[in-house]
Amino acid sequence: MKENRRQEPARGAFWHALDDQTVQCDMCHRFCRIREGQPGFCRTRVNRMGSLFSLNYAHPASIALDPVEKKPLYHFMPGSMTFSLGTFGCNFRCGNCQNWQISQDDGRRHHPAERSPQSIVREAIDVGAPSVSFTYNEPTVCAEYALDCMRIARRAGLKTIWVTNGYMSDNLLEKLLPLLDAVNVDLKSVDDAFYRRVCQARVAPVLRTIERLAGEGVHLELTTLLIPGFSDGDDMLKRAAEFIVTKVGAKTPWHLSAFVPAISWRMQNITETPAERLEQAYSIAQQAGMTWTYSGVHHQNTFCPSCGSLLIERNRFTLRRHDREGHCPHCGTDTAIKDK
Ligand code: SF4
Ligand code: SF4
Known part of the structure; x- marks a missing residue:
């Protein structure tokens, strides 16, 4: 070190x-x-x-201005940019990790200059970002730094976002909830065997965190990466959808994403997720009663669940057609899309 x-x-x-x-x-x-x-x-x-x-307090390994859709968050301030940062280290060892250069580092390769919480918020304001996101590696392992940044960001009128594996302790969750506006949690699988084998972790704490977040009024979206042969089976996807519908809420946006072996840490011999698998996973979610599922290029837009009108179109740009309160302009349905 x-x-x-x-x-x-x-x-x-x-x-x-x-x-x-x-x-x-x-x-x-x-x-x-x-x-x-x-x-x-x-x-x-x-x-x-x-x-x-x-060791990683005030040492971000990566900083960028990203579309909020890249987190992914599709129903939270759509079309906005978010000031995004991550440090190094992770409490998981996912073989599929795409940010393994920082998540599996002990800081030796990433030792940039110190960035205080004040300077992070100042930079976010200077570039006009309405939110600050903790992403790229697991924010739990730099939670003291993240919480300090979030306190200052909130005072400056910025929103706060976490992209997380959901493995934080209940103790940390208590401190986090009052400062958090939106979160995307990886629901990597609902199988403990998957978490043990691929992430060296357990599934139960993740499921508990997701249930807890759903009951706390934080804007919540979920992501499942479909790794062929590991987390793309019909049975697992049905049980994941059932968990979301019964314990989290059918209106929780669910992102089903494709695995890209070339950029993974230790799963480069696994094939890419076929487009048909994404399509099948989307159908499973629909059949289970999920309102908003996003998967692949054919399912990126948001439609009103009542009248079917196109509410958000995502191509190169995000085009919003709902009003500022998140209501459908055609039938007035409250879509719970958060713009502010
Ligand atoms: S318990 Fe603490 S030291 Fe251990 S992995 Fe989690 S954050 Fe790191
Ligand atoms: S939890 Fe996320 S950052 Fe950590 S190893 Fe897994 S994929 Fe990488």
């Missing part, structure tokens, strides 16, 4: 001391027990003399 990197003391709410200078990190459902001098599973938090320190 580079010696000159800032080592921010981890907030007391997110760890506690055990015996013999060992500490337990309470940030995510791994609850790592970390011995003196050692990092946690995510490689971003280290035990120094019996206290926990964050």
